[in-house]
Amino acid sequence: MGAAGVVYLKELKDALRDRRTLLMVLLSSVAIGPLVLVAISQLVAGIEKRAEAREIVAVGLEHAPGLRNFFERQTYSVTAAPADWEQQLRDSKLGQPVLVVPPDFQDVLARGEAPVVEIVSSAANPRAQGGTGGVLRLLRAYNQEQATLRLALRGVAAATLETVRIEERDLADPATRAAQLAFMVPFFVLMAVLYGALNAALDTTAGERERGSLEPLLMNPAARTSLVLGKWGAVATVGMLIAVLSCLSFLPAQWLLRSEALAAMFRFGPGEALWFIALLLPLAGALAAVLMAIAIRCKSFKEAQANATVLVLVVSMLPLVLVLNQEGTAPWHLWVPALAQTTLMGRVLKGDLPGLAEALPSLVVCVVLAVLSIGFVARTLRSAALK
Amino acid sequence: MIEIHHLRKAFRQGRGKAARTVQAVAGVDFTAADGCITGLLGPNGAGKTTTLRIAAALIEADSGQVIVDGIDVAQRPAAALARMGVLSDARGLYPRLTARENIVYYGRLQGMSDAAASARADALAHTLDMTPLLDRRTEGFSQGERMKTALARALVHDPPNIVLDEPTNGLDVLATRALREALRRLRDDEGKCIVFSTHIMQEVERLCDHVVVVAQGRTVAAGSVAQLAAASGESDFEETFVKLAFGPSAASAATGGAT
Numbered sequence: 001m002g003a004a005g006v007v008y009l010k011e012l013k014d015a016l017r018d019r020r021t022l023l024m025v026l027l028s029s030v031a032i033g034p035l036v037l038v039a040i041s042q043l044v045a046g047i048e049k050r051a052e053a054r055e056i057v058a059v060g061l062e063h064a065p066g067l068r069n070f071f072e073r074q075t076y077s078v079t080a081a082p083a084d085w086e087q088q089l090r091d092s093k094l095g096q097p098v099l100v101v102p103p104d105f106q107d108v109l110a111r112g113e114a115p116v117v118e119i120v121s122s123a124a125n126p127r128a129q130g131g132t133g134g135v136l137r138l139l140r141a142y143n144q145e146q147a148t149l150r151l152a153l154r155g156v157a158a159a160t161l162e163t164v165r166i167e168e169r170d171l172a173d174p175a176t177r178a179a180q181l182a183f184m185v186p187f188f189v190l191m192a193v194l195y196g197a198l199n200a201a202l203d204t205t206a207g208e209r210e211r212g213s214l215e216p217l218l219m220n221p222a223a224r225t226s227l228v229l230g231k232w233g234a235v236a237t238v239g240m241l242i243a244v245l246s247c248l249s250f251l252p253a254q255w256l257l258r259s260e261a262l263a264a265m266f267r268f269g270p271g272e273a274l275w276f277i278a279l280l281l282p283l284a285g286a287l288a289a290v291l292m293a294i295a296i297r298c299k300s301f302k303e304a305q306a307n308a309t310v311l312v313l314v315v316s317m318l319p320l321v322l323v324l325n326q327e328g329t330a331p332w333h334l335w336v337p338a339l340a341q342t343t344l345m346g347r348v349l350k351g352d353l354p355g356l357a358e359a360l361p362s363l364v365v366c367v368v369l370a371v372l373s374i375g376f377v378a379r380t381l382r383s384a385a386l387k
Numbered sequence: 388m389i390e391i392h393h394l395r396k397a398f399r400q401g402r403g404k405a406a407r408t409v410q411a412v413a414g415v416d417f418t419a420a421d422g423c424i425t426g427l428l429g430p431n432g433a434g435k436t437t438t439l440r441i442a443a444a445l446i447e448a449d450s451g452q453v454i455v456d457g458i459d460v461a462q463r464p465a466a467a468l469a470r471m472g473v474l475s476d477a478r479g480l481y482p483r484l485t486a487r488e489n490i491v492y493y494g495r496l497q498g499m500s501d502a503a504a505s506a507r508a509d510a511l512a513h514t515l516d517m518t519p520l521l522d523r524r525t526e527g528f529s530q531g532e533r534m535k536t537a538l539a540r541a542l543v544h545d546p547p548n549i550v551l552d553e554p555t556n557g558l559d560v561l562a563t564r565a566l567r568e569a570l571r572r573l574r575d576d577e578g579k580c581i582v583f584s585t586h587i588m589q590e591v592e593r594l595c596d597h598v599v600v601v602a603q604g605r606t607v608a609a610g611s612v613a614q615l616a617a618a619s620g621e622s623d624f625e626e627t628f629v630k631l632a633f634g635p636s637a638a639s640a641a642t643g644g645a646t
Contacts, residue, residue, distance in 0.1 A: 014484060211479035212479030
């Protein structure tokens with residue numbers, strides 16, 4: 001085994017023994033993705049459930065038996081509002097608008113006048129506010145039924161009242177939410193590579209300088225390129241290991257998806273996981289090398305962390321280009337590392353597997369970045385050891 | 388054997404208008420023989436560390452030569468380093484590895500097999516009296532324990548030449564004694580060539596067979612402790628050292644005059 005192999009095994013052992021850091025990385029980049037996925041699925045499931053629940057919350061509905069009968073014929077169930085419903089609406093504790101029926105409803109109706117009912121909600125309570133439209137439509141339907149009946153008694157056709165027929169369609173259905181959710185997975189996996197490689201990269205360069213172990217290391221007869229290659233291999237391996245764990249963590253997470261619509265949209269099986277890993281491998285190599293190149297110039301771990309923040313920020317902002325740019329994928333996206341991987345992983349999730357021609361640009365850029373950075377680290381190693 | 392001939396090295400410090408050239412080494416010359424402890428004695432900033440770094444191929448000299456067992460360090464650094472064990476000023480260990488793993492890592496980098504390096508770690512631990520430490524992680528080691536581990540790491544490939552840069556820095560009296568004892572054993576039992584830099588006269592007096600006094604980047608005197616004292620006409624070695632390092636001969640050496 002050459003010097004590079006010896007360095008690789010030692011650095012890998014060293015990085016894997018850093019249990020506290022590894023645990024933090026696992027928590028922050030491996031566990032958080034599935035957790036967010038499950039949390040969002042809970043939210044969507046809640047919206048779906050409310051859409052399905054046909055329920056009216058009312059005060060004084062006993063004064064309007066006709067209206068109650070209409071609701072029940074529309075298969076709505078009626079619940080009496082709690083005593084402190086106004087307060088609950090203000091505090092967003094009550095998730096539905098409250099229908100208030102006056103005590104003289106029936107008398108006013110009998111006199112041939114129009115009784116006033118109130119739909120009470122609060123603009124600061126979006127859940128209740130969202131439900132007012134449904135109650136309003138229901139009341140209009142009741143109005144229309146009553147009007148139609150009265151007209152029918154007078155021999156007028158009901159169709160004369162309706163010149164235009166209206167149907168409403170809400171485009172913000174759960175499927176759209178699921179599409180946004182699918183974008184999240186590549187992002188979390190990408191960040192897992194970065195955070196996985198980050199600590200190991202800083203420790204083998206700036207950390208080694210800070211400890212004063214770089215100078216003695218260079219007094220071994222091993223070539224500097226071998227030393228750097230061994231270190232780089234170990235850093236990339238740790239980054240990739242975290243990425244693989246992150247990919248695998250989404251597999252059980254989808255069993256926990258509460259929303260059926262989401263579960264149907266979010267297809268992430270072992271095949272997709274393998275695609276992700278293949279796409280991330282060159283990126284892990286490039287990020288490891290660039291992080292090392294940034295950190296080798298820094299005298300301490302802390303300084304290196306501050307410098308690496310810029311790279312972390314850039315890598316985490318790049319996927320946003322896809323969100324902000326509504327015109328779809330542009331050809332240059334495939335040439336930018338991190339952005340290219342996010343794009344291609346998104347395609348894999350949609351079941352549209354990328355070809356070699358699409359995967360090649362980012363591969364080439366990653367290899368060039370890695371070679372340049374490794375060369376830079378090897379060249380800087382000696383002067384870094386002495387300062 | 389380590390031979391150092393007419394070594395010179397200047398550094399540029401600062402940038403732009405503030406830049407200035409510092410002549411760190413301006414003609415260091417000495418020979419360290421096998422089976423002998425050679426002390427490189429000089430005040431802070433005399434150029435000792437720079438000289439030893441050039442010897443360890445970490446820095447290239449502007450002019451002059453370092454020859455280790457007939458090998459020119461500048462031309463064949465890897466071959467020279469294989470015949471040298473260097474304990475530099477920086478002696479950081481890997482805190483998450485055990486002392487043995489730290490030592491074996493360097494053995495492997497020197498081309499030894501895993502088993503051979505581990506056996507050598509055991510032998511060195513015995514010599515340096517650190518066997519109980521061997522399988523503990525180096526996190527939390529005391530200064531003396533760190534120094535022993537770093538020394539064992541530098542000697543893992545059993546080099547015929549040993550270079551130590553201020554090895555007693557930060558050690559207490561017992562650890563210093565233990566180190567002196569270990570160096571004597573390496574000299575007497577194994578006939579090693581040991582070069583050892585320091586600014587502490589007592590150490591040189593107690594340990595060194597041959598002393599090279601360095602001041603302002605130059606060799607200003609060389610010989611045994613007794614010879615140096617006799618030449619300067621002082622009975623006290625501290626007086627001898629002050630006279631040699633800071634006296635008129637050192638000053639004339641620094642300004643270019645021959646001594």
